[in-house]
Amino acid sequence: MVELALFIIFAIAAIFGAISMVWARNPVYSAMGLMLTMFSIAIFYVSNGAHFIAAVQVIIYAGAVMTLFLFVIMLIGVDKAETRTENLPLQRPAALALMVLFGAGVLIAGRSAWVTGITPAGSVPVDGSIEQIGTKLFNEWLLPFEVTALLLIIAAAGAIALAFFRDEEAQR
Amino acid sequence: MTVTPGWYMALAAVLFVIGVGGMLLRRNALVMFMSVELMLNAVNLTFVAAGRELGVVEGQLAVLFVMVVAAAEVVVGLAIIVAVFRRRKTASVDELSGLKG
Numbered sequence: 001m002v003e004l005a006l007f008i009i010f011a012i013a014a015i016f017g018a019i020s021m022v023w024a025r026n027p028v029y030s031a032m033g034l035m036l037t038m039f040s041i042a043i044f045y046v047s048n049g050a051h052f053i054a055a056v057q058v059i060i061y062a063g064a065v066m067t068l069f070l071f072v073i074m075l076i077g078v079d080k081a082e083t084r085t086e087n088l089p090l091q092r093p094a095a096l097a098l099m100v101l102f103g104a105g106v107l108i109a110g111r112s113a114w115v116t117g118i119t120p121a122g123s124v125p126v127d128g129s130i131e132q133i134g135t136k137l138f139n140e141w142l143l144p145f146e147v148t149a150l151l152l153i154i155a156a157a158g159a160i161a162l163a164f165f166r167d168e169e170a171q172r
Numbered sequence: 173m174t175v176t177p178g179w180y181m182a183l184a185a186v187l188f189v190i191g192v193g194g195m196l197l198r199r200n201a202l203v204m205f206m207s208v209e210l211m212l213n214a215v216n217l218t219f220v221a222a223g224r225e226l227g228v229v230e231g232q233l234a235v236l237f238v239m240v241v242a243a244a245e246v247v248v249g250l251a252i253i254v255a256v257f258r259r260r261k262t263a264s265v266d267e268l269s270g271l272k273g
Contacts, residue, residue, distance in 0.1 A: 003175045011183050018187050018210055022194035027202050034206050037187065041213050044180060048224045050232050057216075060239055065209065065246050072250045073202060076257045086199075095196035099189055106185040132229050133236075141233055148240040155244035159251040 003047050014040035027073045031066060038062045052130050180221035187214035201253050201263045205246075212242045 017036030024030045038061045045054035086092055137145055187210060194207030216235045223231020257263055 004173055007175045007179060007183075014183065015186060015190070018190040021203070021206055021210065022190060022198065027200060030203050030206055034210060037210060038213060041217055044183075044217055045220055047175075048177075048180065048220050050220045050223075050235075053216075053220060053232050053235050056236065056239060060243060061209075061213070065243065068246060068250060069202065069206065072254060075254060076202075076263055092197065095193065098196065099193045102192055103185070103189045106189070133232055136229055136233055137236070144237060148237060151244050152240065155247045159247045162248075162251040162255050 006043060006047055010040040010043045013037075014044075028070070031069050031073060034069075035062055035066050038066070052133055177221035177225040181218050184214040184217040184221070187211075187217070199264050199266050201256075201265050204265065205249055205253070209242065209246070212238060 014037045017033040017040065019033075021030045021033035021037065024033060038057065042054045042057040042062065045051075045057060191207045191211035191214060194210065195204055198204055198207070216238055219231045219234045219238070221231075223229065223234075253263060256268065260268065262268070
């Protein structure tokens with residue numbers, strides 16, 4: 001019963017946040033809407049038993065990523081009025097038609113069972129304790145874990161390189 | 173009335189479609205980027221719901237990996253947006269038509 005109430009409240013909050021993100025004219029409001037959606041998704045993680053993932057969601061997405069977004073919004077200016085004219089003539093109708101088609105496709109795909117192999121164990125909540133995740137992560141998934149470390153190093157180096165080369169060209 | 177994982181997947185599908193709409197309809201590079209983040213979050217919710225349905229913990233592991241890739245993507249993408257803005261003074265993708273012949 002609690003889960004049903006939580007689901008209804010935060011599903012409405014998540015959809016409202018997502019729509020206001022797409023709709024808002026000011027990028028800061030977009031960021032706020034996205035933040036609301038991310039918090040709601042963190043609540044859903046908790047009610048699915050994934051407590052560690054919920055904490056990571058709040059810290060990384062709602063915390064770090066959205067702060068980065070807000071920094072960049074402030075950096076490139078928020079007071080510019082964004083014109084809503086569309087240069088491509090058929091873009092908006094085509095986009096809406098594609099959205100409807102995609103939604104219908106997802107609904108149709110969701111009606112059939114795609115899971116094979118493992119038999120569904122009912123809706124038994126996984127105990128998403130850090131111990132369980134860590135055991136899996138550092139035994140079976142060690143190589144992908146190490147590769148993500150490499151990926152993060154490359155991303156950081158790439159961001160620094162993007163900042164540096166721009167300055168060198170400006171001096172020439 | 174119990175909440176089954178299918179409900180979460182349906183909600184994730186709705187969020188994903190809203191993200192697709194934001195990607196297609198908006199012309200601000202930052203808002204388009206936020207739409208990508210929304211789509212990644214919707215897929216993460218699907219992973220967690222499916223992991224609960226199957227009673228395995230791999231769904232949550234997949235979410236961790238998706239989050240790492242998304243963080244790397246945000247770093248590089250925002251750096252590119254800032255670099256483009258410093259050169260062209262705009263964040264609208266319509267005005268970045270340098271490759272148009």
